[in-house]
């Protein structure tokens with residue numbers, strides 16, 4: 001029953017932007033939940049049973065039933081607790097489709113484009129950075145066309161679906177710049193970065209996002225070759 005007694009458990013890892021999304025959505029709606037930190041190097045049987053297809057976090061357990069994949073989880077939270085807290089997706093079906101389109105573009109195109117930057121060096125990395133900038137430009141221009149201005153967020157004054165999906169990752173851009181490579185240059189994408197700056201100032205982002213120093217240390221631990229560069 002909506003808003004009734006619910007047991008909500010999130011299985012996640014603290015440095016994962018995918019998991020941060022779910023925390024942000026639950027907190028924004030004011031849904032109490034229990035958090036279980038997963039060790040991905042030694043996956044728990046709870047994770048393996050809850051997400052047998054991918055074996056990945058985040059997983060949301062709602063009254064014992066598992067939901068996997070961060071975008072699916074966000075939609076579930078918005079649907080199940082539709083009368084509680086702000087809506088994550090807009091009401092208008094066309095606008096909802098647009099939000100889903102750009103969230104998918106972000107996860108399927110933009111995010112994977114960061115991997116070749118991490119894994120390459122020299123000329124190859126320069127090319128990977130160039131490709132990333134092109135995709136960021138497509139995202140920035142496309143979303144601006146579809147949603148007009150961000151004022152200051154995609155969802156107006158409240159955080160919405162796209163703010164959460166993209167912000168959970170982009171707000172760490174300075175840590176990425178410091179630990180991996182300077183790919184995020186506010187002067188090249190002023191609209192995008194004035195939005196990111198507004199997001200970083202949002203009290204919920206300040207509360208939930210991992211700190212800059214923790215993220216830098218995590219990148220360096222995860223990709224030890226970066227220390228030599």
Ligand SMILES: N[C@@H](CCC(=O)N[C@@H](CS)C(=O)NCC(=O)O)C(=O)O
Pocket residue numbers: 013016017018040055056057058068069070071
């Ligand atoms: N498409 C998934 C991606 C989740 C994902 O990649 N999670 C990573 C942590 S950031 C994971 O669990 N990796 C463990 C593995 O690949 O075995 C989502 O949106 O939830």
